[in-house]
């Protein structure tokens with residue numbers, strides 16, 4: 355089948371590739387409709403690796419997908435051919451210790467699309483387990499369905515924070531994950547969210563999505579602004595979504611006493627931070643790695659209108675322009691947030 359294949363670092367091609375797959379009893383075959391380009395896809399394209407995951411053989415990119423069921427295994431219960439769906443891209447070993455604890459995202463054997471050596475979904479069809487395939491509500495488009503995966507990251511972060519109604523949150527970074535985390539925090543009960551970035555266009559877009567106050571860290575001091583807005587107390591929750599070392603170090607500084615910092619962004623190198631500064635606030639520190647059991651909730655929030663991701667989908671490319679889409683994603687206009695690829 356024709357797929358968007360990362361041959362090696364900096365070399366991406368639309369070409370035929372043979373992928374050995376058979377439809378199991380509990381599997382569905384899905385014709386892919388829309389795929390979002392994620393920061394991790396771009397990172398593999400530019401650098402060939404993320405942490406311990408190294409691209410050693412040609413690999414199909416893409417893990418944020420929605421499509422249509424075209425075939426079902428004989429034991430598939432709910433899904434039927436013609437159903438519009440989105441897919442959770444990480445398949446754990448169902449019998450692993452982590453999976454049995456309900457934390458299947460932490461299963462060391464998880465097979466995650468476009469994480470070497472597992473092929474991704476930028477291809478005409480995929481075979482996927484029915485339990486990781488979710489029906490799109492009628493009012494959720496394929497493009498929105500392909501946003502469920504990054505939204506799930508933000509929702510998982512909001513859950514790890516144990517938000518309480520009325521909390522004030524700060525989100526560091528107004529990229530797709532930061533902005534979706536801000537929406538998840540509001541849906542989770544936050545009264546307002548401060549969001550930081552250096553790109554005015556991204557901040558301006560975020561500010562249109564709800565009670566979200568943009569802070570351009572090139573011009574403004576987030577610590578002072580958040581303190582001024584909270585009578586000197588600080589943010590109840592800080593979500594770090596930049597992966598930048600400086601922002602990660604700042605997260606504790608913005609917190610209120612007893613607050614929670616959630617680290618979402620993945621710094622490229624170890625980051626040091628001031629443990630005493632965290633101790634004197636008894637800061638709770640949480641980390642997230644992808645998500646578990648979040649897709650149905652994300653779809654429910656989209657269907658009810660509580661979360662609207664449509665303004666974040668800024669750029670669309672045809673599959674035949676897939677390489678151009680990635681080159682664009684490497685050098686995006688500041689007004690772009692999420693680039694998606696539509697299959698023919």
Ligand code: ZN
Nearest residue numbers: 392418503504
């Ligand atoms: Zn992603």
